[in-house]
Amino acid sequence: MQRTTIAFDDDLAAELDAYIAATGAASLSEAIRDLVRRGLSARASGPTQAHCFGVISCTVDQSVRNLAARVPQGRLDRHDQTVAALSIPLDHSTSIDVTVMRGRVADISSYAEGLFLERGVMHGALSLIPVAEDTSHHVHNQGAAHEHTHLRVKSGF
Template identity: 55%
Template structure:
């Protein structure tokens, strides 16, 4: 077993202490081990290369130094993966952000985890939706426009080779 040191806000410590009282954990280390174990088990098992849509939701403290600029630069750097973004002001300093991203499970998850670690970002959650590209690129008869394919939602993540 390894000993690590972490820094938590007073609010998180209060929640941790409430969790300890409700769960019967004997100390904070036991409670944190349990919560980390549960979080790791809750991650969906999906091959890193599987295509997906990711729905990210999180809150942002807009008063955090340079966070707004970092968020904008992040979206620009990932312009090919960000499909939509919504910002909902909650009060004079906090907003609720929702983003829809596309890419491989590994890329979407890595981007979300990096975002959730930003100072000023809280309550981060990621939902992964398995998708596939349907059929060959095509255009519709009688319509002017571009060729395209369709994104089709799948029932589960399937390994690239089709094996279960």
């Protein structure tokens, strides 16, 4: 771990203190690490071939022609990448849709960007979580040891 000294003006330090109180961060270092990770992931999505989980959220106007059919069809077209989907009705025509996908950064980002460009889709956001697959040989519960993969969340791309 590396140590860095940072100077903040009084207003920014007060905002940071408020952020720590609101989020329940255990320390100033933890809060800054969280903010830096978020800032870097928002700025650069990482290598396009890196493995990740993507959390895609947006509002969908269900009254826009065929959009209520196209959004789920887009997930079905990527059934091998779609892990979970949730649609929450807000009013008579609008829902919040949340989709969790697994795959490469380029594929997940491309799907999200295409979805956000659809007429009737608003407030789109994509959060990428970098992962690696590790292969290990061990026993779960009882029985013989066997080789399989585990996902490991990485701190960055």
